[in-house]
Amino acid sequence: MLKRPELFQNGFHKTYFPLGDDIRELVRNEDWKNLDGAFQExxxxxGRLFNFLRTFHDFISIEFIISIRDAANEWEEDGIWHDDGSxxxxxxxxxxxxxxxxxxGRLGVRQKNTEEFLQIPTPEFGGIILFLTGLxxxxxxxxxxxxGRRIIIAGWCS
Structure with a gap:
């Protein structure tokens, strides 16, 4: 259940999640294995991020990926509209x-079955965009x- 619907009038809410220098160093060193381990915790x-997200919505578990989008990648392109299923x-x-x-590299958010959408720029290190799904x-x-190069943790709560 969404706990603070007033924050999600346009389907998303931008805020900040404090990350330590250890995370910053793992990213700088491109130590993806240990970064993944840190986010598992x-x-x-x-876990600290689990508890932070629970202040906005009830859920049982989190899945995540390390997402690196780089303009230098010849295959870089727009993603597709999707609602994250269940x-x-x-x-x-x-x-x-x-x-x-x-x-x-902006995150586009829109109501289903509409053409108009908002584009949200990538925030600074530790900035987090919370957004609503198809539900x-x-x-x-x-x-x-x-x-440039956009590095984020993309996550889904079930």
Whole structure:
């Protein structure tokens, strides 16, 4: 159940989740294995990120991926509109230290069956975008990164 619906008038809410220097160092060193392990701890039941997200919505578990979108990748393109199926809540946690240098890579959010959408830029390191899924009548996509490198933790709560 969504606990603070007033924060999600447009299907999303931007806020901040404090990340330590240990996470920053793992990203700088591109140590994806240990970064994944750190987020396994943060997202397990009663982990720090798990508890933070539970202040916004009830759920049982979190799935996540490390998402790296890079303009230098010749295959970089717009994502597709999707609603995350049966997942109840989603988030995009920025690990990008140079988000002001990123062009494109915005998160698009819209109500299902509409053409108009909002584009949300990648926030600074630790910035987190919480957004509603198909359960609430919303869908989303990531737009092509045309300059720079966008690193986030993309997550879904079930």
């Amino acid at each position: 943060l997202t397990k039941e009663n 997942r109840v809540f989603a988030f995009s946690l920025s690990l990008s230290e140079d988000s002001d240098q990123i062009e494109g 609430y009548g919303y869908e989303h996509k990531i737009h092509q990164v045309t300059k």
